[in-house]
Amino acid sequence: MQHSSLSPSAELAAFAAALRYEDIPADVVARAEDLFVDWVGSALAGKGARPVEAIAAFARAMGPTDGPCEVLIDRTSTNPLMAALVNGAASHFAEQDDVHNGSVFHPAAVVFPAALAVAQANQASGRDFIVAATAGYEVGIRVGEFLGRSHYKIFHTTGTAGALAAAAAVGRLLNVDAEQMLHAFGSAGTQAAGLWEFLRDAADSKPLHTGKAAANGLIAAYLAKEGFTGARQILEGMQGMAAGMSSDADPTRLKVGLGTRWALAETSFKLHASCRHTHPAADALLKAMTENNLSIDQIGSVTALVHQGAIDVLGPVVDPATVHQAKFSIGTTLGLIAAFGRAGMNEFEQGYARPDVVAFRKRVAMQLDEEVNTVYPERWIGKVKVETSDGRQIEARVDEPKGDPGNTLSRSEIDAKVSGLAAFSGALSEVEIGATLSRLWGITEANRIGRLIPTPAKKLIRAPTTIGTAKRAPMQYGRE
Amino acid sequence: MQHSSLSPSAELAAFAAALRYEDIPADVVARAEDLFVDWVGSALAGKGARPVEAIAAFARAMGPTDGPCEVLIDRTSTNPLMAALVNGAASHFAEQDDVHNGSVFHPAAVVFPAALAVAQANQASGRDFIVAATAGYEVGIRVGEFLGRSHYKIFHTTGTAGALAAAAAVGRLLNVDAEQMLHAFGSAGTQAAGLWEFLRDAADSKPLHTGKAAANGLIAAYLAKEGFTGARQILEGMQGMAAGMSSDADPTRLKVGLGTRWALAETSFKLHASCRHTHPAADALLKAMTENNLSIDQIGSVTALVHQGAIDVLGPVVDPATVHQAKFSIGTTLGLIAAFGRAGMNEFEQGYARPDVVAFRKRVAMQLDEEVNTVYPERWIGKVKVETSDGRQIEARVDEPKGDPGNTLSRSEIDAKVSGLAAFSGALSEVEIGATLSRLWGITEANRIGRLIPTPAKKLIRAPTTIGTAKRAPMQYGRE
Known part of the structure; x- marks a missing residue:
């Protein structure tokens, strides 16, 4: 690969497509595991939250109602698209998911939902899953840095850069080549969206942004695998994301330290459940x-x-x-x-x-x-x-x-945080928390990514799962 | 409804939510029927086109593989979301779908796919379907006019305004109230996307834009019906669509002549299959x-x-x-x-x-x-x-x-165009074309919107439906 002749987008795509487990330093792998376990806590914490449950109800109404992919908050099974959507929405509600300071980007909420869904669907190995997630973090953080502060003033970077992050993770799991990865970026970038306007009304859009970023990136990668092409310079092109949505974008930031700087390891955990x-x-x-x-x-x-x-x-x-x-x-x-x-x-x-x-x-x-x-x-x-x-x-x-990299959470602190979040939302019982955590920490060595929560859902749930107006029957599209 | 105190967004939402069949002049209803039949031709014309077939294959792989909604190019059945996605993508490929000159917006490709899917799912009446489509046209065209020329320089207005158009149509079919319609606009606008950058590489993004606009608008409306809130001023707000994606937006254009000016009737048909x-x-x-x-x-x-x-x-x-x-x-x-x-x-x-x-x-x-x-x-x-x-x-x-309003297509010219498109792509046999057209022209008086194509697909199809690289097995997510 002659990187020198490639555009910044193409260089980033080539990196994401070629990333191997052996390329990633052991401490970065370990941090990826930490971030993964931490993410599951955030995803479980979304259970019972009205906006998240509305999205979950939509997914159940649309179906399919079975499939290889796990929806963490209700333990239903579905296809990769809908699992990515719901888990992505759930991850960002409690405001406990990780954050990369420099890009003002929340990688976990968009990368892991997409990667988990596809890994479960394709029975990927734990190592492939970690590689894919790492590709997603490295891409998404650099895209967020590239889009810059001017972008963040209007756009929710986790929604926009998030689509490319998810595309990178899913593309890696689907073994796309560098060319296809670039097309996946193109299709992800042309779907990228998310506006801060909802903050003015305290509206429900935030989890929609993460769920859709995960789902849109997933669509982009699947299509690229099938030969669907996208813009080659969706980020830096004359009618690309930066042209439309940023005034201080810097294309060189897309390729800073690829393979040597691990942006994933710069990501911060949030301990307190506050801003x-x-x-x-x-x-x-x-x-x-x-x-x-x-x-x-x-x-x-x-x-x-x-x-x-x-x-x-x-x-x-x-x-x-x-x-x-x-x-x-x-x-x-x-x-x-x-x-x-x-x-x-x-x-x-x-x-x-x-x-x-x-x-x-x-x-x-x-x-x-x-x-x-x-x-x-x-x-x-x-x-x-x-x-x-x-x-x-x-x-x-x-x-x-x-929670910042120089003062990070220990694994027992992560365990405590995840346990607290799962208990708070009622997503897991005490017994289930222990069994699930031990499964989560073994992710990298799993031969195949199976379900994260060992047991089917029981009726021990604390948080109400009704949504919308209380008297409505469950959403269904067949009769209205 | 005290329109005077409402924002332009809220006024537009109130109009779309309250629109009734009786409000629409007979000649506008007739034109809506013309545009609908014309749209079916464009949707059928997408059959066999590589990018469209890639999206259709993705939808089939994800499932569900049955449901109340018709995918026109392959006559499969699925849920509203995936039907809107595939029919939306198919509609915009042949460049034969309708266009509204002033907004540079292609309404049919985003409105009808979403409206048809939900009408079939909910067994809506033909009149309700026409009302919903009209709401979609009126909203989408005004949003396109609002976003202006500066928006169109970078963004594919049919992708961005299209999400709101689809949300309006689906919201009307779901009988949302004015408040919920405004929330649907908020959720649609915060998902709105579509960049022209793909033109530089002649990449496949264009049908993805229309398919996703239809699907995203549909999601927004279903969520609004369930109480999910969105930004109240997603169009004109300080961190809304215009703030992020336009420099010449004019909010007054959102409400010009609501109920008296019928933008749907200003829409042009394309007769020649060229620019x-x-x-x-x-x-x-x-x-x-x-x-x-x-x-x-x-x-x-x-x-x-x-x-x-x-x-x-x-x-x-x-x-x-x-x-x-x-x-x-x-x-x-x-x-x-x-x-x-x-x-x-x-x-x-x-x-x-x-x-x-x-x-x-x-x-x-x-x-x-x-x-x-x-x-x-x-x-x-x-x-x-x-x-x-x-x-x-x-x-x-x-x-x-x-094709322009003052020199519009007669119904026999529309029949000829649709027949030609369906024959070109091999979507319908000669016999099926006649039976389908007679069903299409009766849409308004249908008690329930059923399947548009009377007969199941046969193996008489001309166009190849293989996608991507020729030697790949059909896409599936279960094993890779």
Whole structure:
């Protein structure tokens, strides 16, 4: 392959098509496993969420109602397309899925749903699955970086770049060649969509974006395998994605360090179930409390020293009215940390309106910090100043928030997170959580990717699965 | 409904949700029937086309392989989603589907596939089907006009506006209310995609755009019916479609003449199987030949007097190498008119390289005409100057090309066009064409929309249905 004569798109496609297990360093494989297990937690956490259940109900109504692919939230079986759609939607609802800082892109929510569906359909090996997922991460992150900040202002990069990420993963599993991979990129890019406008109304679009990105990328790769052609420069061409949807796109970013820089390993886990901008201060407060053996009632006030972006996003949220809004409240997040030592799904659900947390929230302020602001977004430094009830001044600092590559989650921390998410949504029983986790951690050595959840669904489910208006019969298209 | 307080999006949604059969003038209903029958011809014409067959094979591989919805090119049955996808893709391949000049939008290829699938699934009445299709046309055309010329430079408006058009049609069939229709628009708009970049490589994306627009709009409407919310101002909002994909969008165009102006009736049929820019001159030449009783060998040379856009698009095509490229050759198109009196699918396929047509092509020139250019694109005047072999100078002019609203196709001309397209692709036998056409023309009075093609497929098919590389087994996802 003469890479020098290839366009950036073609170079990226050639890389994705040729990637082999042997090419990937062992620590990157291990991180891919971590990200995979972490993803399953996010996918399970979507169970019971109204928008996710609406998409799942649509998939069940359309069918097929059997097939080789697993829908994690309801354990139904279907074809690769619908499994990718539903698992993709489920993955992004709880806001606990991974994120790559530089590209502002959530790879897991689009890559794993597509890759898992096709791996199950084709009985791929665990190694092939990991290779495919890695190809998806490397492609999607670079496409997100390429599309740039101007793109992200209007477009949900996880939706747009996500289609190419999913196409890369599925293309690799289907063993497409470099030429076909480029066509898959073309067909994925010309389907790429996702607008932030829904945020204004707190509408349900976000999981639709991830589900559709996974499904659209899958379509693109299957079609490419069958000889369907796409634009060769869908990213950088004169009427391509950047031309239409970015003003600061940089094609060289598509090929930075292919085969040497592993963007997958730069991906961050989210520990707290809140906006990422709250995490550095949350970790710093936890450190202050641990080092000084403080309880919530010993804290008089907290000043979070933050970057400007945190003030822009979190500043307006002074009196959160819903669980989801509370995840964008720095005061609530720090209050949950102070009250529970953690700010997970359960803490937000049960604690965001608790009087002690509300009272704590009102004692939290943000202050722009020059050092923190200067190094952002390459580094997310957390700093807090705590004044104790008895008048002491305490400062604490973390150089990387928990979950970033230099302060990553251990496997037992991932286990705890996944267990918590599965229990929160009621997707798995206690017994099932253990059995599923042990299966998940063995993914790379599996001869064939089978079902992730060992047992069929039982009626032990906590979260309601009704959708839409309560009195409607299940959606069906045969009679209306 | 207090329209005055609604956003343009909401006003359009309210119109689409409330549209009733009684609201639509009889001549508009009749035109909707014409456009429907014309569309079936285009959908059948896609049979055997490699890109279309690749999408159909994908749909069959994914399944379900039975269901209430008809895939016209192979007469298989499936669910609404996959039927909309395949019929949508098939409709846009032959470049014979209808077009609305002002919005540069092809309504039939996205509206009818979605509406037919859902009408068949829900056993809707013919009147409900016509109402839904009309809603789709009215919405899609206005969205295309709203998005403007700047959008069309990069984006394939039929792909983007098409998702909203399909959502409107399906939403109406599902009896969504105005609020749900607005949410359907939101979910459709946030999935809207389609880039012109594929033109640079003559890649296969065009039918993918229409198929996906139909399918995506359908998803949006089904989800809205289930309570799934979308952005309320996906079109005109600060992070909506226009913000991301247009620089000359005009929100007032979304609501121009709702209920009084019927954009559906402004839609043009395409008679010749070539680029629309060739049609005015083709019609003028035909007129010159008919009025003067000329045959091809009596014509020395032809000068087509055209608008600048025709020169821009057709000018570079001097020596067409393929059937598809020949459709953008003014000389070939006029040569086929001269040789056959028509320039349909068969004439292009069999005649574009014929020595007399090639020789004629070289005797055709284009010349910018001030009058023609000034009134374009509101009017497409056709003018030619013919010099006969014996030295006479003949001029001819048509004020509207055949197929435009003022010079529309008669029902017998539509019958002939549909018959020709179905025979060309081998989708229907002679006997089936007659039986199908009589069923199609009765659509409005049907109590329930059933299958359009009366008989199951037989092995009388002319066009090959193999796809991709010839030696591959049919696509399947179970084993690879």
